[in-house]
Amino acid sequence: MRIHAVPVLTDNYVWLIEGDQRQCAVVDLGATEPVLAKIAELGLIPQAILLTHHHADHTQGIAAFRAHYPVPVYGPSTEAQTWVTNPQVDGAVIDLPHMGSFEVWLTPGHTRGHITFITDGAAFTGDTLFTAGCGRLFEGTAAQMLASLDRIATLPDATYIYCGHEYTADNLRFAQFVEPDNQSIARRAAQMTPMRLRGEPSVPATLAEEKQTNPFLRIRTPLLRQAIEKFAHQYLSDAQAFGVLRRWKDEFDGLPPLSFK
Numbered sequence: 001m002r003i004h005a006v007p008v009l010t011d012n013y014v015w016l017i018e019g020d021q022r023q024c025a026v027v028d029l030g031a032t033e034p035v036l037a038k039i040a041e042l043g044l045i046p047q048a049i050l051l052t053h054h055h056a057d058h059t060q061g062i063a064a065f066r067a068h069y070p071v072p073v074y075g076p077s078t079e080a081q082t083w084v085t086n087p088q089v090d091g092a093v094i095d096l097p098h099m100g101s102f103e104v105w106l107t108p109g110h111t112r113g114h115i116t117f118i119t120d121g122a123a124f125t126g127d128t129l130f131t132a133g134c135g136r137l138f139e140g141t142a143a144q145m146l147a148s149l150d151r152i153a154t155l156p157d158a159t160y161i162y163c164g165h166e167y168t169a170d171n172l173r174f175a176q177f178v179e180p181d182n183q184s185i186a187r188r189a190a191q192m193t194p195m196r197l198r199g200e201p202s203v204p205a206t207l208a209e210e211k212q213t214n215p216f217l218r219i220r221t222p223l224l225r226q227a228i229e230k231f232a233h234q235y236l237s238d239a240q241a242f243g244v245l246r247r248w249k250d251e252f253d254g255l256p257p258l259s260f261k
């Protein structure tokens, strides 16, 4: 299995999962043309679309793509009904010939029905777990997102995290701000500019690297927890601390507040 990145829109990634006989599955489809071009360049034969959630920057390329390749769309059972032909529930397993099997995990938080696709050595996390960050809480609660990330964190450390956006450098600026003494974050941040100047995606990263540098996987580490509680001026439960950290990141990014709990 080989995985190819197709950058689309401003900072989205479409992932092409190549099987051993040129079959491929497409993870999310925010645009059509660049994906068709990459498939033609590589000589791939699309077999399926794997859809993580309903947002337009992950779905708006599906209709035009399916006009060329009318393949099934495996996606959340509770959202994106317009696009999903094969609704998936938590724990379902999708067997794609020559590409392996993909387990479906319900990972709510960013949206209510967001799903993550788990295969051998890789997790396609959409807008749930980002490299060095996590998605905004548009529909779910902090407790839901924390539970989703905690579950993803149970995967083997060597698992590669393929997320939906190129946000690593931005996320690491916040990570450094909240954990200024974390040398792993500093080292990772220092790699970002040269990597991006070479035109390389910063995604995927291993779960091991995420556990060392992603503040949203680190809310139980004492120093970060102290920083979060200092920001909130009170002691916090895990879910509260997670919610405060997420709100802190939104403020840091100058984003309008979301009304989540």
Ligand SMILES: [Zn+2]
Binding pocket: 053, 055, 110, 127
């Ligand atoms: Zn999204």
